[in-house]
Amino acid sequence: MTVEVIAIGGYEGVGGNMTAVKVEDEVIIFDMGIDLGNISEDTDIDRMHSLDLIEKGIIPDDTLMREVDGKVIGIVFTHGHLDHIGAVAKLAHRYNAPIIATPYTAALIERIIKSERKFKVENPIHSLKTGNKIKLSDKITLELIRVTHSIPQATIAALHTHEGIIVYAKDFKFDDYQKTSPPPDYDRLKSLGKQGVLALIVEAINMDVDKSKASTYSERVVKLILEGLMKRPLVEKKGMLITTISSNIERIQTIADIAKDSNREILFLGRSMERYCGLAESLGILDLPSNAKILRRPKEINEALNKADDRREKYLLVATGHQGEPDALLPRIANGKTPFSIRPGDTVIISAPIIPNPINKANRHIMEKKLRKSGARIYPDAHVSGHAGREDHRDFLKMLKPQHIIPAHSYLSMLSLYVELAEEEGYRLGRNVHLLRNGQAQVFNGYE
Amino acid sequence: MTVEVIAIGGYEGVGGNMTAVKVEDEVIIFDMGIDLGNISEDTDIDRMHSLDLIEKGIIPDDTLMREVDGKVIGIVFTHGHLDHIGAVAKLAHRYNAPIIATPYTAALIERIIKSERKFKVENPIHSLKTGNKIKLSDKITLELIRVTHSIPQATIAALHTHEGIIVYAKDFKFDDYQKTSPPPDYDRLKSLGKQGVLALIVEAINMDVDKSKASTYSERVVKLILEGLMKRPLVEKKGMLITTISSNIERIQTIADIAKDSNREILFLGRSMERYCGLAESLGILDLPSNAKILRRPKEINEALNKADDRREKYLLVATGHQGEPDALLPRIANGKTPFSIRPGDTVIISAPIIPNPINKANRHIMEKKLRKSGARIYPDAHVSGHAGREDHRDFLKMLKPQHIIPAHSYLSMLSLYVELAEEEGYRLGRNVHLLRNGQAQVFNGYE
Amino acid sequence: MTVEVIAIGGYEGVGGNMTAVKVEDEVIIFDMGIDLGNISEDTDIDRMHSLDLIEKGIIPDDTLMREVDGKVIGIVFTHGHLDHIGAVAKLAHRYNAPIIATPYTAALIERIIKSERKFKVENPIHSLKTGNKIKLSDKITLELIRVTHSIPQATIAALHTHEGIIVYAKDFKFDDYQKTSPPPDYDRLKSLGKQGVLALIVEAINMDVDKSKASTYSERVVKLILEGLMKRPLVEKKGMLITTISSNIERIQTIADIAKDSNREILFLGRSMERYCGLAESLGILDLPSNAKILRRPKEINEALNKADDRREKYLLVATGHQGEPDALLPRIANGKTPFSIRPGDTVIISAPIIPNPINKANRHIMEKKLRKSGARIYPDAHVSGHAGREDHRDFLKMLKPQHIIPAHSYLSMLSLYVELAEEEGYRLGRNVHLLRNGQAQVFNGYE
């Protein structure tokens, strides 16, 4: 009896994640994500067909599943970022199987399915809490294990099979101090390690020691940093803006908590702010103070900006556009395309990294140049990563002790750095560390 | 009546600081530092003559003072780092004037004078607390203002003269949360600004926005980072080492506080650890817990390392050598030249930056390579800077509102970045921002 | 009697050059350039008023000339790049003085004046050959000295006055091996040095030793490089494209000479190709072989591309767009917006640097990604700079031996690197090296 891991997408870059695990004649799919790097300005995803999107490299090429001789019995999403769930409305309907995810992730998936214009997606959606298991078949049980990332209710998935446990661990960090997410369930991870993990499919995004931390800092470090940066502008009679990643609910919570007792009204502005924050608030994950408000509709945003332009000392504007994307709010403010104008001495805090590709760098450069020209004081990069660092991954390997490892979710040269880490821990490429390309499969024989 | 600022050293690079301020016929000297970058391995500074050291660029060239027509009435040291006080024993005896510094700085100066082998330095040493003033002559009063840096009792000096106030502000950051240093005295700085600052001589070390933070983070951020990094190794049955900058007493305090309730004995090892920490402890600045000890003599260090080699889970070794300097303790441990051997799984935390010159990079590379080969887990760069960032400097200018500015303590290309900042605040190079080279002077006419 | 150098534009960045030299009551203006970095996509320069362009930082702010008490008797342009001549149609008409330039530069200026829509520019245009002098007044004689750059007929200007010689040397390299430009007139430069140069205004663009060559390579080095790169594709049955800087006539000549005996027709495509190359050809500077053609009008370009698409092995397309500017030809080809499609195995040679700003990097990245996706083989950066390197500048100083130096045409931090070079040669900032900001003036007393 064998287990097969099929790399569908996300094994040759960052984005477009999709993996199938076949246990005898049954198949579980993990993630259906999009590759944001391949989307150009004029792509109207909502109206496009899967095959076009596959050709453009925007969604994973799941056509190889036709040749996989097995029945899909579940589609599992481990967290709610678009590179993991963004293709659900384009691909899920092809499989007669339920969608399974934690409640917050499930709610985000429902939203995507609702806004889809091309396909009708009717897969049932099962909400599964971390710590709980679900029996997918006689042979396979799924468990979602609590972990932390840069979005709430992120999980590591474990498939319990007769051949051993398969762990799917994409997108996580070890953070014991988030307010909106409890700490990772280290005990459970260690106990899986004792039971016997046959194979680990694991992210390898932050492996570049020169550019990342050996161990990724907690969000509470950003909290201190933001407290330091926000202290002065909160009390000054000037404008104050923060841009951050809308799905980073912990960061949103932090900003709100710091500004809670100020004399400013906190406005979270924009559609994606509303999507992630509104949902998180309705599920009781995000706890906004009474001086905070989420505004979604263009009209109400414009009215608010108009008021804020006159009485700028009374508002803290939290806007989208941390990468300088021309259509997002902060870049539009910088360009003078909204009722709110930057004035000398206004503070702009960018609580996000520059995602290091030349286009983002150009957009950020243009935005910051314009903001500075208007007299803004800019505090960039008040941020920590949501991905485990090199030494965190070593700790993870020590907990899980997998027989086999498949690093994923990055370019080959970055995956190679994970291979070297694994080799430091006694593994060996080709023997028990495996590099898969999209479309390739690795077969394991359980309990050898 | 005029005031003249004479750039003696430290205006063309980082190190070797010395400035004279002449008010009519009286002169105050600020700092007598060494330039560590020009010291090669075989330099025996203690036995060398000033003129040789001047020729090698190790100490400031104060021979130009012969041509300054005025009487030196005070030598002021604003904090205790070697690039500010290291040349005191080579230069101070030439001037018939007292040395003035805060108690901790004064104690460090006394140590240097004691170890000098070439010159007899007999200048009286006056200890002056921050917040206090001392009347140096009928026309000049010196005040030391509380500020924070990466060493205790750092100060900004203000000379009160009939022509206005001269502020000497080299080496500071704004940190409101240090345990061993109270926050900067912002109120006093603002009130100086109201009284009228004629000229500001100011450090310009962290002006490179691409490489530094817009606002330098507090030491309490490092505390959180170190808590995160130290948590696991503190309880593991493995060796644990930290290297940091001996004079960074706040950092030493942080490390001790975090490890205080662990089962490990905290050993601060080495001569320079003893110099800075021992002195800080005796002055009540540093408060070490009962499980901490400072060891200075090679013999006792060796004995301790021997014991620690056997029972490594019982010790936290805090060692010198953060830049990989071959003769310091951690590099010697890495090289197998001490009784303590690194074993697989031991943790090494480097709580210091790589000072970015090729020699340090090579030394650090060699040290880290050897540590890794022995199986150490390395956490580098758990550190924040001790120097103000670009936006902090802007805040500083808003407080002081100086008529004239002289940026100092860096290379011309870095000083230029300060000039650009000052120009953003309404100043103009050549009119009221002045670039001095070593040996040049700038004359100001007070209250124009 | 005094000479005054007035920095109007180009002293705080790269672009927008304009300098006035006042000798007693007469003024000579050097260059009227635009700052390409401040032009955004929607700027319609041809129709804009000077004051608007000044406000946007696109042309130099010459309003300060109102306060200069003297008569402008000549406007001198030392070569034909837009950052030196691009503002002529916006500014020259304000001065009742002739325009003076070498024939090629003069012809380019005439073109700009013709396409101007806002102002009527009627200054007489005098064409002056290098090696010749023109008496501008009783007191001032202008001489243009032959030098090399990346455009033909580049010059160094010398003003002969009773107070000494003023040399204006912006944009040059020392290249003894160009086909379209004779070598620099070193003898004349040395003889000026012997006569006595009062002040040198000099470019400081390539001073960063880490990023540039100590001595800038000759164009004949690029010729060898291009020969190597073009050899294979010239004979293959595939498409072949080169993009380069239209005004770099030497490079155009090199490309044509290499492809001359191939079986391909060489097509230089686009309006700016026609402007610079057509003019150079008509003046006998550029000598194109019989298998080369310059196409300007969109219609003929499209027809040619259409033919080339079918019989790609028969053409060498030389296109604009080396920085990936979206509206230029090569990026449009990459985007599939022309009748010519890139096919697998086609070769694209980029004979230009990436001008290092984030926007160019993004545009180049997007273009190269698309080209690669279509299967193109890309050879980037077959290029050498047109600006003197650090050691070349040292040689220049040794020739001219100026009493005073004003480095220009870069950011303050780069100008600082020139200051350090000058100081190595015995000069000193503030004494005989002067840093001017736009709007500032430096007064010299001749023959002190």
Next chain:
Amino acid sequence: MTVEVIAIGGYEGVGGNMTAVKVEDEVIIFDMGIDLGNISEDTDIDRMHSLDLIEKGIIPDDTLMREVDGKVIGIVFTHGHLDHIGAVAKLAHRYNAPIIATPYTAALIERIIKSERKFKVENPIHSLKTGNKIKLSDKITLELIRVTHSIPQATIAALHTHEGIIVYAKDFKFDDYQKTSPPPDYDRLKSLGKQGVLALIVEAINMDVDKSKASTYSERVVKLILEGLMKRPLVEKKGMLITTISSNIERIQTIADIAKDSNREILFLGRSMERYCGLAESLGILDLPSNAKILRRPKEINEALNKADDRREKYLLVATGHQGEPDALLPRIANGKTPFSIRPGDTVIISAPIIPNPINKANRHIMEKKLRKSGARIYPDAHVSGHAGREDHRDFLKMLKPQHIIPAHSYLSMLSLYVELAEEEGYRLGRNVHLLRNGQAQVFNGYE
């Protein structure tokens, strides 16, 4: 029947190359190199035992050959660099098989064997010219194919077997214009491709597009560059030094040719200059002019330096030490440890890259700093690589059309970049591109 490629050394970094190819029961070994990166200052290689050197990672770990069931019938060295031949005296005697190499490489190997102090190496040495074949057994014929690199007589090896051809191509570039080496034998490479290449083992050193050229430039490009740089100093009355890589005979030839007609005597100084150049001269590869001399013994070098110190305008000193290695000649001159002192205006040309590791960077930095302090004018990095660029490798694949590819001679992350190139050409990792780690083997079935 199968062919097996066994990766012994050089598959996890740059250096220590050794590969075995097993065809049925017969084995051919390629290269026995050292890893210079693992040698520390106090290593006395000549006196050390193989097992110690293996443990320190200095020579390949060939102990795994004990388990290889086959008879070694030949040891082939494809060129004479130490990372390919440096371990011959430590490993070859273990195998009862002849050494085969081109004459120059063979002569270098003989020298190494002669200086060995620990082992007696008595393998017969067969000199094989490129273009010739040697029948190693009934089943295996070896052919050495002419190629270019940065040392003369570099080759690509082809093993003709019944299963197909195995090509071993480590360390080459395509350079059609070297004086001391004829162009690569492209025709033969293409004809191998037609016959059928089963597997290609290929270097992957220059794969990093951001840091290397798409196509590596010819040595004739360096010739032009050196001509440009040497022109001025050759005729000045100043000192003139060049440092380059001793084994780069083409470069040596170039330098000699440029200085041939000058009034300077060209002195090649040092033991390694003598080793490589002396040998090349005696074999008729290097053709030194009458004003050139190679000096080897310390005494004669000192005498020459003494004379050159007095009459510096009469000599061109070509010295070792391009990486600033403290014991090499140029760094010793910089340190004032020889009879020759650098004086202001002397020129130093460094015709070598900085091999990018922190130790070299530090050594170079120290050397250059000292040279500059003495007044030297430094021209660094007049160099082109000896390794094929990314597009050159693509051309190579098009010639050979191998069924399988094993990239080698670099770190995993760099090998990955080769994998991506191969995948662009239709190969696929795991199917016909294979990543081996030291100690692993890949089995091929010929003519499947």
